[in-house]
Amino acid sequence: MALHFELVTPAKLVRSEDVHMVVVPGGEGEFGVLEGHAPVMSTIRDGALTVYKTENGTPEEIQIRGGFAEVGDNGLTVLAEHVES
Amino acid sequence: MASLKELKGRINSVKSTQKITKAKQMVAAAKLRKAQAAAEAARPYASRLTDVMASLAGKVSGDDAPKLLAGTGSDQRHLLVVVNTDKGLCGGLNSNIVKEARTRARELEAAGKDVTFYLVGKKGRAPIKRDFADKIGESYDTSDVRDPGYNEADDIAKALIAMYEDGKFDIAHLIYPQFKSALAQDPTTQQIVPVPTPENAADSEACVEYEPDEEEILEALLPRYVKTQLFTALLEIAASEQGASMTAMDNATRNAGELIDKLTIQYNRSRQAAITTELIEIIAGAEAL
Numbered sequence: 001m002a003l004h005f006e007l008v009t010p011a012k013l014v015r016s017e018d019v020h021m022v023v024v025p026g027g028e029g030e031f032g033v034l035e036g037h038a039p040v041m042s043t044i045r046d047g048a049l050t051v052y053k054t055e056n057g058t059p060e061e062i063q064i065r066g067g068f069a070e071v072g073d074n075g076l077t078v079l080a081e082h083v084e085s
Numbered sequence: 086m087a088s089l090k091e092l093k094g095r096i097n098s099v100k101s102t103q104k105i106t107k108a109k110q111m112v113a114a115a116k117l118r119k120a121q122a123a124a125e126a127a128r129p130y131a132s133r134l135t136d137v138m139a140s141l142a143g144k145v146s147g148d149d150a151p152k153l154l155a156g157t158g159s160d161q162r163h164l165l166v167v168v169n170t171d172k173g174l175c176g177g178l179n180s181n182i183v184k185e186a187r188t189r190a191r192e193l194e195a196a197g198k199d200v201t202f203y204l205v206g207k208k209g210r211a212p213i214k215r216d217f218a219d220k221i222g223e224s225y226d227t228s229d230v231r232d233p234g235y236n237e238a239d240d241i242a243k244a245l246i247a248m249y250e251d252g253k254f255d256i257a258h259l260i261y262p263q264f265k266s267a268l269a270q271d272p273t274t275q276q277i278v279p280v281p282t283p284e285n286a287a288d289s290e291a292c293v294e295y296e297p298d299e300e301e302i303l304e305a306l307l308p309r310y311v312k313t314q315l316f317t318a319l320l321e322i323a324a325s326e327q328g329a330s331m332t333a334m335d336n337a338t339r340n341a342g343e344l345i346d347k348l349t350i351q352y353n354r355s356r357q358a359a360i361t362t363e364l365i366e367i368i369a370g371a372e373a374l
Contacts, residue, residue, distance in 0.1 A: 008133055010235050010316050012126035028296050041137070042296035043305055068306065070137055072293075079133055081235070081309075 003035040004075030005051065007062065009083050020057070022076055023050040024069045033069075033076045040071045049078065089359065092352040096345060103341035109174055110334035117267065117327035123232075124264060124320040131313050138310055140293070141303050142282045151300070153246070153307040156279035157255045162199045164222070164254035165189060166245065166277070168261040168318045169209030170326040171228040176333030178262060178270055178325060179208040185272035186260050187216060201254065205241060206322070222253075232323065238316035245315075246308055249278055261318035267328035277314050280307050 002018035023032045025047030031040075048061040066081035087095075142154060167186045169179050186209070190200045202217060204210055204224035214221060225241050227233040245257060257278035262270040295302055 006133075008130045010127055010130045010238075010313060011123070013129040026296055039293040040296065041141070041293055041302060043302055067309075068137065068302070070133075077133055079130060079137070 003033060003037075006075065006077045007049070007064075007083065008077065008079050009081065014062075014083050014085075019051055019053050020055050021052040022078075023052075023059075024076070024078065025049065025064075026069065033071055037071045037076070039073075040069075042069050043067075044069050044078070044080070087351075087355075089352065089355055092348060092355065096348045096352060099341050099344050099348065103338055103345065106334045106337040106341060110331055110338055113327045113331040113334060117324065117331055120320070120324040120327050121264070124317075124324045127317060127320055131317055134306075134310055134313050138280070138306060141299060141306065142280075144299050151304050151307060153249070153278065153311070154280050154282070154303065157252070159255045160198070162201070162254045162256075163193050164201050164203055164245075164248070164257040164278075166203045166205065166241075166257055166259045166315075167209050167213065168259070168322050169204065169206035170322060171207045172326070173208060174333065175326050175330040176336075178329035180212070181270070182260060182262055182272045183209055183212045185274065186213065189258065189260065189274055190217060190220070203245070203248075203257075205319075223248075227319075233319045235312075235316055238312050238319055241315050242308060242312035245278065246311065254278075259314060259318055261321055262325040264321050264324040264328060267331050270325035270329055275314070277311055280310055 003021065005015060005017060005019045005022050006013070007015040021032055021034050023030055024042070025045055027043035027045055030047075031042070033040075044064065044067050046065045047063070049064050051060045051062065053060070063084040064078065064080040064082065065084075067079045070077045070079070165186055167182060169182055173179075186202070190202075193200050200217070201220050201222040202213055203222055204213065205227060207226070207228050210221075210224060223244070225237075225244065227237055230237060248254060249257070256276065259275045259277045260272060261275075263273045264270055
């Protein structure tokens with residue numbers, strides 16, 4: 001039970017790992033992505049991407065700005081313009 | 086025959102030139118590694134974006150497609166976006182890019198199209214101005230930033246899209262060198278506006294949900310795609326500049342070394358000749374007594 005999560009910015013591939021769940025700040029509201037999520041393509045608004053590595057673990061927040069999120073067969077790909085680390 | 090003093094001066098001058106070229110070569114080698122890493126790190130984003138574009142462009146077509154994808158319906162006015170370096174000392178890189186741009190412009194003009202230039206980087210301005218003085222529209226200066234990056238690409242893309250929306254041109258091509266290795270940088274031309282529809286647009290997974298909807302996503306995606314292309318071009322030119330510079334400076338250093346050797350031999354010979362002449366004079370003088 002793992003979701004493959006990739007966070008990419010123009011400068012580099014920030015993350016590429018297997019996680020439990022990611023909450024994405026979508027253009028029309030936040031949505032959580034678990035493994036086996038139906039294919040979705042969404043714009044994202046500026047905000048925090050919340051990554052749950054394990055089911056009960058503490059979430060990790062990554063601030064992102066501008067971009068897209070795509071859920072496909074190979075997991076979740078977030079294309080962001082800026083990532084604040 | 087040059088005098089000893091002159092020769093010595095020339096040797097010293099070539100030596101100091103060699104020091105400069107050697108320093109520049111080492112700087113370029115160090116910067117090349119960084120620029121190459123940056124260019125490689127940017128590839129995942131560009132390829133993912135192209136994938137997303139491919140799956141979307143197939144779905145939105147026909148009359149409701151945005152202008153950036155569908156074009157203006159005419160192909161009369163072409164804009165050539167030429168990306169050059171800001172600094173010299175990089176061998177034939179800039180002249181190769183300018184040559185490519187010139188060939189394109191001539192081709193388009195031969196086909197009866199109007200051509201204008203949008204120049205990025207300092208070094209392309211003079212040679213293009215020589216041939217197409219009245220065709221240069223605007224230029225973008227990257228010389229005051231250390232490493233042109235995403236912000237600069239953003240500015241250029243915004244300027245281009247604004248020009249496109251004002252109807253200043255119909256088709257834009259981007260001309261930049263593709264970094265192959267330190268020895269080879271191929272100038273390439275690529276259409277960026279209207280955004281070319283990817284060939285593998287045929288899509289199997291039909292049940293993708295879109296939020297808000299296809300058109301709106303595409304509208305946000307297209308400018309970003311143009312921006313990414315420009316960003317790639319800026320990174321490629323940075324890597325190419327350092328690569329070309331390294332090769333050119335390596336050659337220059339070697340050349341200077343050869344020149345120094347040659348001049349040293351000449352210097353030694355003339356010194357020897359001068360000594361021999363002096364000796365003969367002394368001996369002849371002693372014999373005459």
